[in-house]
Structures are given as structure tokens and as C-alpha cells.
Amino acid sequence: MRTSANNSDLLDVATPRHSLLSGRFKQSFAYVALQARMPGIMQQVINTLHSNEHELVKKHGEEVWKDIQVITHNIERLKRELSNDRRFTLFHGNEVDKAEWNAFLSELPHPKRSYFRASWLHAECYLYRRLYSFFENSKHLRNFDYFLDLKQEDLRISELAITCLAKATRNLSKSFDNFGKLVRINLWSNHFDIQLNSYYFSTLEDRSDINVLTSVADLDKRLLVDESLLVWNCLMKAKSNKEIIVDYICDNAGFELFTDFLLMEYMLDHGLATQVRMHVKAIPWYISDVMPHDVEWTLKYLMDHKDECVSGLGWKLKRLLAEQRIVISPPSYFWTGPQAYFVMVDCSIGLYKLLSQAAVAIFKGDLNYRKLLGDYIWDSTEEFITCLRGFRPTNMCAMRTVKCEVICGLSEGTADRLLHTDPNWMISGTYGVIQYTDSLKCKCECLHLTASCMDKSLMCSK
Numbered sequence: 001m002r003t004s005a006n007n008s009d010l011l012d013v014a015t016p017r018h019s020l021l022s023g024r025f026k027q028s029f030a031y032v033a034l035q036a037r038m039p040g041i042m043q044q045v046i047n048t049l050h051s052n053e054h055e056l057v058k059k060h061g062e063e064v065w066k067d068i069q070v071i072t073h074n075i076e077r078l079k080r081e082l083s084n085d086r087r088f089t090l091f092h093g094n095e096v097d098k099a100e101w102n103a104f105l106s107e108l109p110h111p112k113r114s115y116f117r118a119s120w121l122h123a124e125c126y127l128y129r130r131l132y133s134f135f136e137n138s139k140h141l142r143n144f145d146y147f148l149d150l151k152q153e154d155l156r157i158s159e160l161a162i163t164c165l166a167k168a169t170r171n172l173s174k175s176f177d178n179f180g181k182l183v184r185i186n187l188w189s190n191h192f193d194i195q196l197n198s199y200y201f202s203t204l205e206d207r208s209d210i211n212v213l214t215s216v217a218d219l220d221k222r223l224l225v226d227e228s229l230l231v232w233n234c235l236m237k238a239k240s241n242k243e244i245i246v247d248y249i250c251d252n253a254g255f256e257l258f259t260d261f262l263l264m265e266y267m268l269d270h271g272l273a274t275q276v277r278m279h280v281k282a283i284p285w286y287i288s289d290v291m292p293h294d295v296e297w298t299l300k301y302l303m304d305h306k307d308e309c310v311s312g313l314g315w316k317l318k319r320l321l322a323e324q325r326i327v328i329s330p331p332s333y334f335w336t337g338p339q340a341y342f343v344m345v346d347c348s349i350g351l352y353k354l355l356s357q358a359a360v361a362i363f364k365g366d367l368n369y370r371k372l373l374g375d376y377i378w379d380s381t382e383e384f385i386t387c388l389r390g391f392r393p394t395n396m397c398a399m400r401t402v403k404c405e406v407i408c409g410l411s412e413g414t415a416d417r418l419l420h421t422d423p424n425w426m427i428s429g430t431y432g433v434i435q436y437t438d439s440l441k442c443k444c445e446c447l448h449l450t451a452s453c454m455d456k457s458l459m460c461s462k
């Protein structure tokens with residue numbers, strides 16, 4: 001880092017226990033991500049703009065050149081701000097969520113307002129938000145999704161896995177066994193490379209077998225916590241309700257979204273849910289996160305597919321959306337904000353109340369997990385419910401492959417054992433967790449748990 005500022009508070013250590021992830025710790029993944037990964041992503045956005053030049057000129061006319069130049073210049077400047085560990089600046093354009101972001105940035109303590117000194121979550125979310133603000137404030141490129149090509153490529157190269165899974169999941173009976181398999185397929189799709197390797201079949205017959213996962217049981221050995229039975233029990237308990245809403249807080253488009261759809265379809269077909277509400281992102285986010293338009297092109301890809309099974313599934317999903325059994329919830333800007341979820345009740349009460357209508361909320365992926373746990377290094381054996389810090393609008397499930405140093409709910413000794421055998425276990429995405437907790441009402445009788453009754457809620461959680 002070429003920081004001109006005094007960098008004596010950057011420490012050459014790994015992230016200490018009981019602290020927030022931050023680029024301040026030079027032996028952490030956060031540091032590497034800010035130092036090398038983010039500049040690479042920003043360069044990739046510039047490259048995408050230029051490789052699309054021709055199309056953009058065709059669509060918007062020569063005038064679009066000016067936008068391309070201004071955006072390129074702004075991204076280059078942002079790269080320099082990052083590498084010099086500059087302070088975050090306020091938003092001054094037409095950003096819909098400008099007031100929320102500026103209030104958040106203004107309230108940050110001064111030492112925590114620069115890229116490497118801030119919490120990693122804040123710095124990273126801020127970078128993605130700044131990136132989009134350049135497009136948002138342009139004349140022609142407000143709706144240009146600079147990550148679209150990558151998301152579409154991800155779906156295209158998963159064609160074999162998609163075809164096999166579409167076949168293998170037709171007419172599955174209602175059982176925990178099948179539900180659990182679908183949940184695990186869904187979990188491992190959060191790690192794209194691992195997932196694709198698992199669909200390497202030796203014979204043609206294997207390709208239509210739901211047990212694909214058992215033939216790669218290796219994957220399940222890397223499942224560190226599996227509470228999918230509790231999710232199933234929760235949905236079974238809700239079955240007498242007239243309405244069973246499942247809130248599905250999506251992560252990535254491409255292959256992961258496809259497996260999300262398989263799980264949604266199963267829940268709807270078997271009365272485990274009467275409606276699934278998808279929560280997606282309002283702006284391009286963490287490269288591959290689902291936005292509303294990603295749902296459209298994914299369905300089109302499936303419906304137009306040459307394989308009858310895949311296209312049949314595509315049409316069925318289209319119908320489920322038309323009948324509002326699957327709905328895309330109007331994207332809340334809270335999902336693309338910098339905050340941990342335990343502040344939702346104070347910052348976005350409407351969203352909190354919405355989630356509290358659901359029988360269960362399923363949070364997908366690593367970033368959601370980081371926000372659930374506040375991007376904080378808990379003891380690895382700490383209970384999931386404790387780490388949520390009172391954020392329990394409803395029954396909660398988190399599924400993610402482990403891509404950063406935030407974790408909880410492991411059995412005693414597991415983290416030490418893994419560190420010994422695989423020093424990269426926390427960032428490689430080769431391990432996964434499926435965690436669940438019931439929403440238990442706080443004894444103070446408030447309808448919704450708030451940060452102020454957090455301590456009481458912890459007391460009455462068990």
C-alpha cells in the first residue's frame with residue numbers, strides 16, 4: 001500500500017479474536033482483498049466498459065463516449081484512493097440511498113473512516129456502492145450492469161450440471177431425505193468450482209440421479225454444521241398455517257440461482273411454503289449477486305433450453321412467478337448498505353417487519369453470513385443465536401461456504417483441528433455450514449427485538 005498517511009496503526013498480524021475484520025491486520029484476508037482483489041475487480045469493470053463500447057455506442061449514440069470516459073476516470077481515481085488509504089467521502093449525486101449512506105459515513109469514528117482502517121465490511125460495501133454511483137450519475141449508463149457478462153458466463157458453463165439436476169429433481173417425493181439433499185446441493189452451489197467438479201459423472205445413467213451428492217460424499221465431510229433437519233421441522237410445524245411464507249435472501253446469480261430455484265420449487269410443490277419471496281439486490285453488487293433482471297434472463301435461458309426437462313422447469317418457474325407463488329420483493333437498499341443485520345430493526349423497520357411475517361428466512365452465502373455475524377471474530381464455538389445479537393425477525397437459517405474468517409457454532413476443537421490440517425480452511429470455500437435458530441420472543445414482551453433489549457433477548461433465548 002502506498003499510503004502517505006501515518007500507517008503505524010496497520011499491524012503485521014492476523015485478525016485477533018474478538019475484533020472486527022479489517023484491512024488494518026496485514027496478515028488477514030481482508031488486507032489481501034483490499035490490497036489486491038478490489039483493484040482487480042475495478043480494473044475488470046473498466047475493461048468490461050471498453051469491451052462493450054461498440055454495443056453501447058450502437059445503443060446510445062456517440063454521446064455515450066463521454067460517460068465512458070468520465071466513469072473510467074472516476075474508477076481510476078477510486079483505485080488510487082484505495083491504494084493510498086484515503087478517507088471515505090460522502091455521496092453528492094442522485095443516489096437513491098444517499099441520505100442513509102451519508103448519515104452512516106458521518107457517524108463513523110474518524111479513525112475508522114479510511115479503507116484499511118475501517119471494518120472490512122464497511123470498506124468493501126462502500127467500494128461497491130461508489131462504483132455504481134459513477135454509473136448511476138451518468139447520462140446513459142444508469143442501467144448498465146457491468147457484471148452481467150460474468151453472471152451469464154457462470155450459467156452457461158454450468159450447462160451439464162443444470163441438465164443433470166433438472167432431470168434428477170423431477171417428481172421428488174416429500175421427505176426430509178430429498179429436502180436435505182436439495183439444501184446441500186444449494187449450499188455447495190455457493191462455491192462454484194467445487195460444485196461443478198461434483199457434477200463430473202462417470203456414466204450417463206448417473207446424470208439423472210438425485211444422489212449425485214452421495215457419490216461425492218467428500219463434500220459432505222466438509223459440512224461443518226448441518227441443521228437442515230431443524231429447517232425441515234420448522235416448515236413441517238408451519239404446515240397447518242394457511243400461509244407459509246419463506247423469505248429467501250439470495251446471493252449469486254448463475255448456477256447458484258438455478259439451485260435456489262430447485263429448492264424453492266420443492267418447497268412450493270410439497271406445501272412446505274405457500275409463497276417464496278426472493279430478496280435481491282437493487283444495484284450491481286459483489287460481482288455476481290442477483291438483481292431483478294438476472295431472474296428474467298435466467299428464466300429465459302431455461303425456457304429456451306434444448307433439453308425438454310430444463311425448458312419445462314423454466315416454464316414452470318415462469319408460471320410460479322406469474323401466480324405470485326414466487327415473488328421478487330422490491331429490492332431494499334438495506335441489502336446493499338454497509339450495516340450488520342442486527343441494526344436492521346433501527347435502520348429499516350419496514351424490511352424487518354416484512355421478514356417477521358415469514359415462517360423462516362433463509363440467508364444465502366458468505367456476505368449475508370458476515371452481515372448476520374457483524375463481520376466479527378466470535379469464538380468459533382459461540383452459538384449462532386448469540387452471534388445474531390438480537391436479530392431474529394423470524395426463524396432463521398444461514399447457508400454458506402466458508403470464504404472468510406467469520407464463523408460460529410462449531411464443536412469444541414474443530415477450528416483448531418482444521419487449522420492444523422488445512423491452514424486456508426477459512427477462506428477457501430471448501431467448507432460449509434447450514435445453521436438454524438428459532439425466533440423466540442423476548443421476555444420483555446416487545447413485539448420485535450431491538451438492540452436495546454438485546455441483552456434480555458440473549459437471556460431468554462434458551
Ligand SMILES: O=P(O)(O)OC[C@H]1O[C@](O)(CO)[C@@H](O)[C@@H]1O
Binds near residue numbers: 124367
Ligand atoms: O458470494 P458470497 O458467498 O457472498 O461471497 C462473497 C465473499 O467474497 C468475498 O468478496 C471474498 O472473496 C467476501 O468479501 C465475501 O464474503
